[in-house]
Amino acid sequence: MVNALAVLVGAGLGLLLGHRLPDRTRDLVTDALGLVTLLIAALSARSVLDPVLSEYVGPSAPVLIVLGSLLLGGIAGSLLRLEQRVEAIGGRLQQLLSRGSDSADRHRFIEGFVTASLVFCTGPLTILGSLNDGLGNGAEQLFLKSALDLFASMAFAAAFGWGVAASVLTVVVVQGSLTLVGMALGDVLPDPHLAAITAVGGLLLVGVALRLLRIREVAVADLLPALLVAPALVSLVATLR
Template identity: 75%
Template sequence: MVPGVGTLVNVLAVLAGGLVGLLLGNRLPVRTREVVTDGLGLVTLLIAGTSAMAVLDVDLSDAVGGSAPMLIVLGALLLGGIAGSLLRLEQRVESLGGWLQRALAGDRGSVERQRFVEGFVVSSLIFCTGPLTILGSLEDGLGNGADQLFLKSALDGFAAIAFAASFGWGVLAASITVVVVQGSLTLVGVALGGVLPDAHLAAVTATGGLLLVGVALRLLRVRDVPVADLLPALVVAPLLVQLVVAVR
């Protein structure tokens, strides 16, 4: 299968789900849309928990020692968060959302703009920070098939329906983020010619799970965690694993 097909299907699923959500959104009461968002937040929290459990992966503990995995994830979040905050990633993502709102939806007032930006930011993070994004895109780039991205496409399509019903057009704009992120990771897979070692992959998955916890907290309106600022942690995590392996 040609590399990139999985991302193409994923984008089409997001667009299709988003359009369905827009059609339903005008017919759903505000309370119903809030309940749907809360439900997605809870499911995201469940997925986050299962992903974060990768910190207990046997391959990771064998590679770095029994006590190091937690410290590696902690170090990745701290170092990644510092780097992301200095780069102002959260602010840049929100600014991109605002620019897209003006370009695609026009100036419809501050409330509508905030709704667009929130939909773009939350949807982009939901669609692009999970383990399937990384694993699926790399596997697709390596020529091992796009089965994981097809599964992700189904999940994202249903999520896009609910998100678009709550947030509107910003969810469809998040398809651009899917193209950029997954397309880049697919190209990385093509260049690597092989997958990350299991230990490194477990560290990335565990770190990504904690980032999804931050997304869930935003969806549940508990706290606006600046998840975009923490995204560099996904790069730092495997580097720390390699450092520990080299030292040992």
């Protein structure tokens, strides 16, 4: 709930500021956010070098596990058309929450909703923070994430508009579900599995950064199943080793 409130407050401040900024300034804000997202992605992807993971699956396996996770997860996500479904959700929300908007406004709303949802819900703090909260280990990681999301939502809303505020629904559903999973399952993910998930999440954030920098429209939502495939591959490789 703290994270959801931070997103709403940040989006509101970004909307107030965004109308006073020229388009070139909004583009620059988006570029800056893309660069920072790329930095966070690189720091997360470094988990592929975590000694705990290497000792568990072997020194040559971590990169192959990440590769296999992205390939298998991407195939599954593409067959399930996750990217299209996420965009469709954004379109429905835009139709329900706004009237008289043109196609440009609709595209801007959807882009803001999709991009913000992916940034807020695919990072390692989302998974680790929510699980730790559910396990009763405290919510410090989620509080840190909330502070980061506050500033990120300000930048997103200034660039994309109030579609960013709608992403709070995704935050509540995804992080709330992960917290409930943590409460129900307990501490079932060992450190090697978490390291693999963090590394895969970092590469997903690279895809988000490429979208923000307008380099390539990577279908990041289609790659989300890779976060589930990664721990399964870690267990498989460790068993076969």
